[in-house]
Amino acid sequence: MIWFLAKFTTSLFIISAVFSFLSCNANNKSIEIKFWAMGAEGEYVQELIPRFESENPDLKVKVQMVPWTAAQEKLITAFASDNLPDIFQLGNTWIPQFVALDAIDCLDAWVEESNSINKDNYFEGIWNTNVIAGRIYGIPWYIDTRVLFYRKDVLNKAGFSSPPQTWQDLYIVSKNIKELSDKQEKYAIYLPTNEWAPFVIFAMQAGAELLKDNNCYGDFSSENFKKAFKFLIKFHQENLAPIGISQVTNVYQAFAEEYFVMYISGPWNINEFKKWMSGDLADKWMTAPLPGPNATAHGVSLAGGSSLVITKRSNRKSEVWRFIEYLSQKTTQLEFYKILNDLPALTIAWQDSILLNDPYMHAFYEQFHNVKATPKIPEWEQIAFSKIQQYAEIAVRGVMSVDEALIALDKDVNKILEKRRWLLGK
Amino acid sequence: MVVREINSIKSIISPLYLFLAPALSAIFIFFFLPVVAAFLISFTDFDIYALGDFSKARFIGLRNYLALFEDPLFWTALRNTFYFVIVAGPLSIAVSLYSAILLNSKLVRFKALFRLTYFMPVVTTLVAVAIVWRFIYQPKFGILNYLLAFIGINPIDWLGEPQWAMPAIILMSIWKNFGYNMIIFIAGLQNIPQHLYEAAVIEGANRWQQFRSITLPLLAPTTLFVSIITMIGFFQLFAEPYIMTQGGPLNSTLSIVQYMYREGFRWWNMGYSAAIAFVLFIIIFIGTLFQFKIQKRAEYSWY
Numbered sequence: 001m002i003w004f005l006a007k008f009t010t011s012l013f014i015i016s017a018v019f020s021f022l023s024c025n026a027n028n029k030s031i032e033i034k035f036w037a038m039g040a041e042g043e044y045v046q047e048l049i050p051r052f053e054s055e056n057p058d059l060k061v062k063v064q065m066v067p068w069t070a071a072q073e074k075l076i077t078a079f080a081s082d083n084l085p086d087i088f089q090l091g092n093t094w095i096p097q098f099v100a101l102d103a104i105d106c107l108d109a110w111v112e113e114s115n116s117i118n119k120d121n122y123f124e125g126i127w128n129t130n131v132i133a134g135r136i137y138g139i140p141w142y143i144d145t146r147v148l149f150y151r152k153d154v155l156n157k158a159g160f161s162s163p164p165q166t167w168q169d170l171y172i173v174s175k176n177i178k179e180l181s182d183k184q185e186k187y188a189i190y191l192p193t194n195e196w197a198p199f200v201i202f203a204m205q206a207g208a209e210l211l212k213d214n215n216c217y218g219d220f221s222s223e224n225f226k227k228a229f230k231f232l233i234k235f236h237q238e239n240l241a242p243i244g245i246s247q248v249t250n251v252y253q254a255f256a257e258e259y260f261v262m263y264i265s266g267p268w269n270i271n272e273f274k275k276w277m278s279g280d281l282a283d284k285w286m287t288a289p290l291p292g293p294n295a296t297a298h299g300v301s302l303a304g305g306s307s308l309v310i311t312k313r314s315n316r317k318s319e320v321w322r323f324i325e326y327l328s329q330k331t332t333q334l335e336f337y338k339i340l341n342d343l344p345a346l347t348i349a350w351q352d353s354i355l356l357n358d359p360y361m362h363a364f365y366e367q368f369h370n371v372k373a374t375p376k377i378p379e380w381e382q383i384a385f386s387k388i389q390q391y392a393e394i395a396v397r398g399v400m401s402v403d404e405a406l407i408a409l410d411k412d413v414n415k416i417l418e419k420r421r422w423l424l425g426k
Numbered sequence: 427m428v429v430r431e432i433n434s435i436k437s438i439i440s441p442l443y444l445f446l447a448p449a450l451s452a453i454f455i456f457f458f459l460p461v462v463a464a465f466l467i468s469f470t471d472f473d474i475y476a477l478g479d480f481s482k483a484r485f486i487g488l489r490n491y492l493a494l495f496e497d498p499l500f501w502t503a504l505r506n507t508f509y510f511v512i513v514a515g516p517l518s519i520a521v522s523l524y525s526a527i528l529l530n531s532k533l534v535r536f537k538a539l540f541r542l543t544y545f546m547p548v549v550t551t552l553v554a555v556a557i558v559w560r561f562i563y564q565p566k567f568g569i570l571n572y573l574l575a576f577i578g579i580n581p582i583d584w585l586g587e588p589q590w591a592m593p594a595i596i597l598m599s600i601w602k603n604f605g606y607n608m609i610i611f612i613a614g615l616q617n618i619p620q621h622l623y624e625a626a627v628i629e630g631a632n633r634w635q636q637f638r639s640i641t642l643p644l645l646a647p648t649t650l651f652v653s654i655i656t657m658i659g660f661f662q663l664f665a666e667p668y669i670m671t672q673g674g675p676l677n678s679t680l681s682i683v684q685y686m687y688r689e690g691f692r693w694w695n696m697g698y699s700a701a702i703a704f705v706l707f708i709i710i711f712i713g714t715l716f717q718f719k720i721q722k723r724a725e726y727s728w729y
Contacts, residue, residue: 072692073691076474076477076694079477079478080477097474100474100475100478101474101477101478102478102479103478194672194674244583244586244587244675245586245674245675246563246564246565246583246584246585246586246671246675247565247566247583247586249560249561249564378474378475381693382692382693385692386688386692386693390677393674393675393676394676397588397675397676399676419471419473419475422484423475423482
């Protein structure tokens, strides 16, 4: 028995020695960078790797695709087990969480020394989503925001040759559209309560702060937030927007069938809309910057997109930085746009003809100059996805009045922020 | 010398434990330790901040549990879960028993085919099933509303109306799960000696009397097993609403496990989430004890 054990362990030793020798040999030639990217990005970014590897023969990039639906769980559990890659893609609203975890590195020093990556090359609102307490943690990779998708033909019939510029216009055109349709089962606009974004966007446009006292308390029962919230709920109450979300199993089909005529959404939907609005319908829709509370300017929208971040515990930071610089070149960004239609973060890339010639992109370009970040605290995700959506639905269905719902919302949010207050008070 | 030492150890530890050791240590490491850890975590406010830096976790005693009792969403989830268990549980057992008796009848042909058909939903991936049922329930084009229209029922927004969403989930889960219990019931039925029925026929008992006095009492152990397994499974309702309704509309299909998952793995409130898990554990434990009690009393009354 003992003899057998001895023999077994020695053979194990030999095997592992051989393996480590082999792997050492492989690693000596080039340094491997581990890169995690989500969904389609993870799949298609592979196509950008060969050029980088030929320009940098000492580096190898290993891409791992992480599905979007499980991305956050995967990243956080990887952090907990110290298995994060050297660099990963991070939705820019998730950055506060990973800064709170102390999982990602501050990039100030790298940006300062860099010849190519500079704050001025990016849309200001987008860059700011990566800045927490004055320090930069991520480099914008591709960007998104929400604009108005609308049916040109129906708006024309409703007496609007151009998209609504103001809240007032939006309401009037919706009323007109509703009157045009003889059937009850048609709506002017789709404002589903499982999307918090429009509620927050309109509140920001009205000047609401969302949170107050250094983001320690909810500010949802403030006058400004209430004004925006009431404005949107009115669309549901007056039957201009569908209350339930189960009727719309496919937004593109519903848009093509004029089930609704306007929808506030982002560039991730452009391709699908183009696909569904083909043939006769191809020139019957357009995108426009969001309407604002008054006629002087169009309204602000959300600064979205994904950034590239470096894991704090990575020991290949300078190599990773070279990779980030590569992904942030104009040519790489445009190439990525061609492969996947992810909008380039670099402003200069927008001067390329491929973007200039796409009429649907003009609204986005204009909107990117007027985008704003949501509160940059780790709790925001929970506040937006669970609480704002919950109380939007409650108010839309008339379970509570708007005032009651917003007081309850504040109360719930204050409970969520209790930990933050304690941490700041320490 | 080594051999002697091993022998002396052997004499202290009975070989029983040596053989059990691998299994016991696996249970200890992968089951017992996590449960204890979760129990301890339920007394802290372990969250995303604490995940980064453990000193940011606070020991807060029973406050998670107290907060649960004040949390309207928890009560909603609890009510929904009980609704589901109390309605779907007995219904699903009744459907299983009924189909088992039908399939066990001598008159039925193609038994294997029917068994297979009824068992098929059990082995089908729940995600696929849920997506198909979402189409069935679709208010405008769904086949269910189409069929209901023939008997003059106006279209119902099954998954969109708070009062219909849970019945819709119940219908789907009964369809999905009854095959499993049916197979167990068939096995139980086949264990009932045929001569009991023959004797009953000679005594002049009708079908219902046979069922009431022979089938039911002799199936009692099977029924107990099935009802406990079903109850435990149904209390852990998760995937159906998670895929079909995400807990909505108006949280009318939010279940306890889904709430636990949301708090724990979506918002990383691990302490709170662990507290929910232990409340669920206590509920299931009490439910099981309760069923044992009822079953015992029922057995006395049958004999």
